[in-house]
Amino acid sequence: MVRKARKITWTKSATKQFKAAIKFIRKDSEQNADKVKETILKK
Numbered sequence: 001m002v003r004k005a006r007k008i009t010w011t012k013s014a015t016k017q018f019k020a021a022i023k024f025i026r027k028d029s030e031q032n033a034d035k036v037k038e039t040i041l042k043k
Contacts, residue, residue, distance in 0.1 A: 010018070018040070026033035 022033050022037050025036055
């Protein structure tokens with residue numbers, strides 16, 4: 001089965017919340033923050 005890529009349009013609020021979440025994770029682990037960010041943005 002081939003998955004089609006979907007285009008996601010982020011609202012300003014969602015972008016702000018996403019950045020805040022990554023910043024929060026980064027306080028504990030920069031590596032985990034990068035993994036979470038990459039995983040979410042890859043999908």
